[in-house]
Amino acid sequence: MAESPKPSSSGRSIGTFAMRWHGNSLELLDQRLLPGEEHWITLEGAAGVAQSIRDMVVRGAPAIGISAAYGVALAARHAGGGDWKAEIKQAIRELAASRPTAVNLFWALQRMEQVFHECHSLAEAVKRLDQEAVAIHQEDLAANIAMADHALEFMAPASPISVLTHCNTGALATGGYGTALGVIRRLHEEKLLKNVFADETRPWLQGSRLTAWELARDGIPVTLNADGAAAAIMARKNVRWVIVGADRITANGDVANKIGTYSLAVLARHHKVGFMVVAPSSTVDMSLASGSDIPIEEREGLEVREIRGIPLAPAGVRVFNPVFDVTPASLIDAIVTEKGVVHNPNITGMRALFG
Numbered sequence: 001m002a003e004s005p006k007p008s009s010s011g012r013s014i015g016t017f018a019m020r021w022h023g024n025s026l027e028l029l030d031q032r033l034l035p036g037e038e039h040w041i042t043l044e045g046a047a048g049v050a051q052s053i054r055d056m057v058v059r060g061a062p063a064i065g066i067s068a069a070y071g072v073a074l075a076a077r078h079a080g081g082g083d084w085k086a087e088i089k090q091a092i093r094e095l096a097a098s099r100p101t102a103v104n105l106f107w108a109l110q111r112m113e114q115v116f117h118e119c120h121s122l123a124e125a126v127k128r129l130d131q132e133a134v135a136i137h138q139e140d141l142a143a144n145i146a147m148a149d150h151a152l153e154f155m156a157p158a159s160p161i162s163v164l165t166h167c168n169t170g171a172l173a174t175g176g177y178g179t180a181l182g183v184i185r186r187l188h189e190e191k192l193l194k195n196v197f198a199d200e201t202r203p204w205l206q207g208s209r210l211t212a213w214e215l216a217r218d219g220i221p222v223t224l225n226a227d228g229a230a231a232a233i234m235a236r237k238n239v240r241w242v243i244v245g246a247d248r249i250t251a252n253g254d255v256a257n258k259i260g261t262y263s264l265a266v267l268a269r270h271h272k273v274g275f276m277v278v279a280p281s282s283t284v285d286m287s288l289a290s291g292s293d294i295p296i297e298e299r300e301g302l303e304v305r306e307i308r309g310i311p312l313a314p315a316g317v318r319v320f321n322p323v324f325d326v327t328p329a330s331l332i333d334a335i336v337t338e339k340g341v342v343h344n345p346n347i348t349g350m351r352a353l354f355g
């Protein structure tokens with residue numbers, strides 16, 4: 001399922017599991033409809049890409065960054081021919097306003113903006129922004145593979161182990177293969193995986209709707225659990241590692257990830273279970289000193305009160321719906337990136353790898 005990118009003869013088309021780039025359009029697998037329906041949405045402009053990120057047609061930090069890069073490329077490709085520079089700048093602004101927490105979005109837009117500033121004509125911008133977006137996509141896939149290598153070397157399991165994961169960090173959330181789920185995929189490939197416990201991940205249910213689906217399709221042994229079962233699983237099921245992704249990692253090693261990650265880290269420490277964060281270096285934000293500086297997205301209460309129009313709570317009840325939390329570095333055993341592993345993360349270890 002986690003296909004490799006396939007550049008076309010023009011070198012422009014690239015297709016992975018949840019994203020297909022055709023040079024003048026971007027197709028996204030609509031993750032809101034999974035697992036029930038596999039429906040692709042075709043986008044020809046940056047506004048549509050920004051809306052798709054905001055509405056979570058596409059989600060997951062690396063996939064958000066890659067889509068945004070394609071959004072900028074689309075803005076150039078379909079620029080009206082008037083003030084093309086203003087149109088591209090506006091597209092970048094619009095994409096940057098789509099979601100606040102995953103730094104991969106801003107990292108990708110910065111890369112695209114730098115290339116844009118070097119372009120002297122629209123024709124040059126169309127070509128170079130396309131190439132840059134494809135490079136961002138391909139580099140992410142390569143980073144995922146490298147992270148799986150590093151993680152396995154670090155964990156060095158002698159026999160098959162059980163792990164627990166949260167949210168969705170797989171081919172759907174990345175340029176392909178996955179971050180935390182890439183490590184799990186590799187454990188399975190090496191016959192070192194006994195079972196994955198997948199938190200359902202309330203309220204958006206990335207775990208049940210996406211992770212369980214992705215793993216089951218690939219024949220990877222998965223057991224779905226309610227988020228509240230994680231402590232009991234750690235107490236009774238001999239889980240060796242909690243393996244999660246990240247949306248932003250700060251200079252001291254604090255990690256923002258899907259809401260509920262922090263509770264898992266506390267539980268893991270209590271049960272002496274290893275806690276591993278797997279993310280590409282595009283998720284590292286050395287400009288922020290600590291996790292308290294990370295903007296945490298809050299989404300509408302409807303996501304908690306209802307599911308697909310079915311009420312789960314009294315209509316209008318007040319809801320607090322932060323969709324990410326911050327796990328302090330002190331609860332994390334390892335941060336794995338394509339550049340290597342930061343063991344027991346702190347500012348010194350982070351600086352050694354990320355400057």
Ligand SMILES: CSC[C@@H](O)[C@@H](O)C(=O)COP(=O)(O)O
Pocket residue numbers: 059060061062102166167168169170173174178179180206244245246247257258259323
């Ligand atoms: C490789 S994805 C890493 C994170 O982005 C993931 O764990 C997560 O929190 C996704 O949140 P989402 O709200 O689904 O975009």
